[in-house]
Amino acid sequence: MTPSLLYAMAGAVLCGIGLFGLLRLSHLLRKLLAFNIMGSGVFLIMVGLPQHHVGPDPVPQALVLTGIVVAIAATALAVVLIRRYYHQSGMASLEGEADSREGGPL
Amino acid sequence: MTLWLMAGLLFTPLAWAVLTLLTDFVWGRRVTWVGILVQVFVSLGLWLTVAQNGGFYYDLGGWGAPLGIELRVDGLAVTFVLLTAAVASACGLHAGVYIDRHKSWHRYFWPLFWFLWSGLNAVWLGGDLFNLYVGLELISLSAVGLVALGGNANALRASIRYLLAALLxxxxxxxxxxxxxxxxxxxxxxxxxxxxxxxSASAGPGLALALMVTGLALKTALFPLHRWLPPAHGIAKSPVSALLSALVVKASFYIAARLWLAFGESLGNQAAAQAVGFMGSAAVIWGSWLACKQVQLKQVVAYSSVAQIGYLFLLFPLTYSVSDSISLQAQQGITLQVISHALAKAAMFLAAGNLILSVGSSRVDALAGVSRFLPFSLFSFGLAGVSLMSLPPSGGFAAKWLLLQASLGSGQWWWALVLLAGGLLSAAYLFRIYRASFAEIPETDQFFHPSKSLEVIPMVLALMALGLGFVSEQVLSVMALPFAEEGAP
Known part of the structure; x- marks a missing residue:
């Protein structure tokens, strides 16, 4: 067990938490946060899993950097869409009633 | 020569995306015409190069793997590049007339359209797993933006649902x-x-393959993960629906297929292959059944996409632990199915857009009498339907024929039943639309006539889908070309 493997395991836990949130929460902003948590988990696994004797592997770090850019772009797009949707429909969740119980106005 | 072709293919869409970001809708349309011309020429040039000399690996900017981007330019990839050029230019030309130029936010159609195109090219040519991911994300984000172009709450709801599914x-x-x-x-x-x-393989990479294929199946809308597709494809503007159904869902399937053909034999197992095949069959039956029950015209076409996507996943059982010749037959059948569905479904969505524009309502029963006023668009819709129902001589028929042979040849006769049932069900939902449009109701003769160019484009696509059956030999021979230098990476 090395410290980097510990990162990978923490990443797996974060993935689980994020997945649960993405599937079970109804408020759209919470879903988006859950997506970001899950994304961080994947990035942690990506840098933590490759094990080398000579020190950290630079390739996954470059990949994660790109991955973060993609995740930011996706998050920005989602925030714009959610905000617009809230202004047009008054709802902050996809399913149902206006201003869902846990959500309310932003 | 090759250098210029590759540069043109990859650089033009990105450059045009930035250019059109600076213009209004009308100027964006003019700039796009030039870009479409360049793309079509470059795609044709690359296809001819590969058809003559075979495929090759291409290091972008001279930087090799792992940090550089290595592109895999083989027969299958250039076939799809050419297909993209055909379908996307048709949708782009149609959109230039179809989309209302007076709404200020519609000018964003052009940059999103070009970003989508560049992502598609990146996926067809991608040779490593991470760049495929970047291409996929580029496609998803621009596709979501295109759906949201509708602007109202329903379009936004559909696009958010699509975005969440795509991100997961x-x-x-x-x-x-x-x-x-x-x-x-x-x-x-x-x-x-x-x-x-x-x-020898261990358990870890098997899990990795399962995760990747599951994620890609979600993005391809394989039953039972298909729930996001009909609202998104149904509510988007017709040229956008055509792009999404014809090309976007194919990109994620293409990656799943490439992964399965590369790793499946050593990392997959029989149970998983059969399970994916059964989900595909369920999609064929359930999607067609739901298509029969929709009241909105575009929802019928969207559920038909769910069904047609189901056929694609028969690739998994038909290529696992079978002889090489049967596996090749299945791969050829699936490729033809991808191409013919892309052409036919794009034609169908564009023609459906014309019909909706003409009668002013998106309901199936509002089509009554349209056969007298818009026979040309209805005829395009019908020709595209011939390919979807897989009647001879269409490309759909050639595809189903190869799949039928592969399933009987490998002793998996149950997939043949799915192919037959799917064909009958697709006839059922398509004839429902023809029946509605040939009904005569005396008091309806208020029809809007869309311009001729809107009517011609779906006809061209439908004829291509129909003609694919005649040229399938040639298409398949380019697809099967080996690499010029063996085992480059």
């Missing part, structure tokens, strides 16, 4: 990529195959 699918795929890299220390598909050939 991408993360599952990326998690699989992380596991693959952790295990093998390489991201190149060819590199992983080399490693697998020389070592």
């Amino acid at each position: 699918g991408s993360l599952a795929y990326l998690l699989g990529v992380a596991l693959i890299y952790g295990q093998f220390g390489t991201l190149s598909i060819a590199g992983v195959v080399l490693w697998l050939d020389s070592h």
Whole structure:
């Protein structure tokens, strides 16, 4: 067990938490946060899993950097869409009633 | 020569995306015409080059793997590049007339359209797992933007649902990529195959393959993960629906198929292959059944996409542990199915857009009498339907014929039943639309006539889908071309 493997395991836990949130929460902003948590988990696994004797592997770090850019772009797009949707429909969740119980106005 | 072709293919869409971001709708349309011309020429040139000299690996900017981007230019990839050029230019030309130029936010159609095109090219040519991820995300984000172009609350709801599904699918795929890299220390598909050939497989990469295929199946809207597709494809503007159904869902399937054909034999197992096949069959039956019950015209076409996507996943059982000739037959059948569905479904969505524009309502029963006023568009819709129902001589028929042979040849007769049932059900939902449009109701003769160019474009696509059956030999022979230099990476 090395410290980097510990990162990978923490990443797996974060993935689980994020997945649960993405599937079970109804408020759209919470879903988006859950997506970001899950994304961080994947990035942690990506840098933590490759094990080398000579020190950290630079390739996954470059990949994660790109991955973060993609995740930011996706998050920005989602925030714009959610905000617009809230202004047009008054709802902050996809399913149902206006201003869902846990959500309310932003 | 090749350098210029590759540069043109990859650089033009990105440059045009930035250019059109600066213009209004009308100027964006003019700039796009030039770009479409360039793309069509470059795609044709690349296809001819590969048809003559065989495929090759191409290091972008001279930087090799792992940090550089390595592109895999083979027969299958250039076939899809050419297909993209055909379908996307048709949709772009149609959209220039169809989309209302007076709404200020519609000018964003052009940059999104070009970003989508560049992402598609990146996916067809991608040779390593991470760049495929970046291409996929580029496609998803621009496709979501295109759906949201409708602007009202329903379009936004559909696009948010689409975005969440697409992001979850991408993360599952990326998690699989992380596991693959952790295990093998390489991201190149060819590199992983080399490693697998020389070592015995363990459990870890099997999980990675399962994660990646699941994520991609979610993005391809395989039953039972298809719920996001009909609202998004149904509510988007017709040229956008055509792009999404014809090309966007195919991109994620293409990656899943490439992964399965490369890793499936060593990492997959019979149960998983059969399970994917059964989900595809369920999609064919359930999607067609729901298509029969929709009241909105575009929802019928969207559920028909769910059904047609189901056929594609028969690739998994038909290529696992069968003889090479049957596997090749199945691969050829699936490729033809991808191409013919792309052409036919794009034609169908564009024609459906014309019909809706003409009668002013999106309901199936509002089509009454349209056969007298818009026979040309209805005829395009019908021709595209011939390919979807897989009647001879269409490309759909050639595809189903190859799949039928592969399923009987490998002793998996149950897939043949699915092919037959799917064909009958697709006839059922298509004839429902014809019946509605040939009904005569005396008091309706208020029809809007769309311009001629709107009517011609779907006809051209439908004729291409129909004609594919005649040229399938040639298409398949380019697809099967070997690499010029063996085992480059």
